[in-house]
Amino acid sequence: MSVVVRTRWAAGGFAVVAVVLALYAVGSGDYPMSIPAVLRTLTGGGSAAEAFIVTEIRLPRVVTGLFTGAALALSGAVFQSVVRNPLGSPDVLGFTQGSSTGALLAIVVVGGGTATVAGGAVLGGLATGAAIHLLAWRAGGYGNRLVLIGIGVAGILTGVISYLLTRAQIIDAARAVLWLTGSLDGRGWGNALVVGAAVCVAGPAVLACGRPLRALELGDDPATALGVRVGAVRFGALTGAVLLAAAAAAAAGPVAFVALTAPQLARRLTRAPGPNLLPSLFLGAALLTAADVAGQRAVPDHQIPAGVVTGLLGGGYLIWLLAQSQIRSARRA
Numbered sequence: 392m393s394v395v396v397r398t399r400w401a402a403g404g405f406a407v408v409a410v411v412l413a414l415y416a417v418g419s420g421d422y423p424m425s426i427p428a429v430l431r432t433l434t435g436g437g438s439a440a441e442a443f444i445v446t447e448i449r450l451p452r453v454v455t456g457l458f459t460g461a462a463l464a465l466s467g468a469v470f471q472s473v474v475r476n477p478l479g480s481p482d483v484l485g486f487t488q489g490s491s492t493g494a495l496l497a498i499v500v501v502g503g504g505t506a507t508v509a510g511g512a513v514l515g516g517l518a519t520g521a522a523i524h525l526l527a528w529r530a531g532g533y534g535n536r537l538v539l540i541g542i543g544v545a546g547i548l549t550g551v552i553s554y555l556l557t558r559a560q561i562i563d564a565a566r567a568v569l570w571l572t573g574s575l576d577g578r579g580w581g582n583a584l585v586v587g588a589a590v591c592v593a594g595p596a597v598l599a600c601g602r603p604l605r606a607l608e609l610g611d612d613p614a615t616a617l618g619v620r621v622g623a624v625r626f627g628a629l630t631g632a633v634l635l636a637a638a639a640a641a642a643a644g645p646v647a648f649v650a651l652t653a654p655q656l657a658r659r660l661t662r663a664p665g666p667n668l669l670p671s672l673f674l675g676a677a678l679l680t681a682a683d684v685a686g687q688r689a690v691p692d693h694q695i696p697a698g699v700v701t702g703l704l705g706g707g708y709l710i711w712l713l714a715q716s717q718i719r720s721a722r723r724a
Contacts, residue, residue: 394663398670401661405673412680413457417449419684455578456683456697457676458586459643460653462635464675465590465597465668467650468657469632472604472666473625474537480651481516481636484541487647488548489519490640491571495552498567499559508570509585509641516637519544524629573646573698575683582642589638593631598668600628605665646698648705649675649682655708 411426418424422444424432432441433450463481470479481487493515497508523544527537552571556564603624606614611621636650653675657667660674679697682704686695 398661398663402670409673409677413453416453416684451579451583452575455583455642456575456680458590459639460675460679461672462586462590462639463650464653464671466632466635468654468666468668468671469628471654476538485545486516486519486636487645488545490516490637491645492548492551495555495567499555499563512641513637520633570644572696573644574696575643586638586642589635593634597631601668647702649679649701652705652708
């Protein structure tokens with residue numbers, strides 16, 4: 392089986408898994424429904440009570456989770472491809488912290504509502520992306536420089552976030568801490584619209600950069616020799632990735648590690664070179680949906696935020712990834 396065919400089959404498999412998990416999530420809860428009952432309700436055949444539960448309570452949360460996971464995974468795949476480093480993701484490079492800072496400013500300083508917090512998250516993410524881009528460009532390139540600059544910016548913004556929490560009123564601080572955990576609880580169609588619009592607008596543009604990004608992983612000079620407009624491709628892909636990460640944070644808060652783990656898992660499962668953008672997108676949607684379902688079912692009578700679940704699993708994966716890198720380095724030596 393060729394690499395292209397294997398990648399397409401993997402992407403299709405991840406998409407099917409994401410859809411099945413979404414249908415299961417819509418049907419699970421205090422009022423359980425089978426997957427056929429969910430499908431019947433979605434097509435207009437259910438009772439009025441079932442229609443209300445599905446379309447007004449459960450479906451917005453699930454759709455938000457699908458779009459958020461897809462946006463984070465696609466963003467992470469682009470960053471890892473551009474910097475040619477498995478640690479390249481919005482969590483590590485400071486973009487998530489930028490969105491968090493913008494959201495906290497909206498909560499603590501402005502005292503705004505849901506729409507204001509979402510707008511602050513998007514603006515904070517875009518402003519952080521512009522700052523890191525300028526600093527990396529002035530430093531003379533990307534790759535490890537962007538990683539180091541992003542880690543530095545993340546550290547600064549983490550300090551700003553901590554300071555804002557100390558200056559907030561108790562109610563605003565509690566609200567901010569809840570947002571910072573990253574959760575799909577209580578998400579409505581407005582949240583789904585924010586991240587869904589970003590995926591529908593920026594997603595196709597980013598996916599169109601898949602082949603040029605694969606050439607960029609060889610290095611700037613080989614990519615230029617292959618006819619790739621290195622500067623334009625890199626700027627366009629990174630702009631789309633920043634927008635996706637910011638929109639995901641605006642919809643569900645700073646959900647951890649999906650952007651880091653989904654592209655790496657997709658690459659390992661497809662065994663294909665390049666960024667694996669489409670498999671990463673569907674796998675990210677499946678991962679966040681599964682994390683939300685697990686968080687709702689892991690502890691009886693208590694919900695664990697999806698961001699906590701992804702943080703626990705993603706942290707373990709990061710430790711394993713670093714250990715594997717250390718082992719490979721020792722073998723080369």
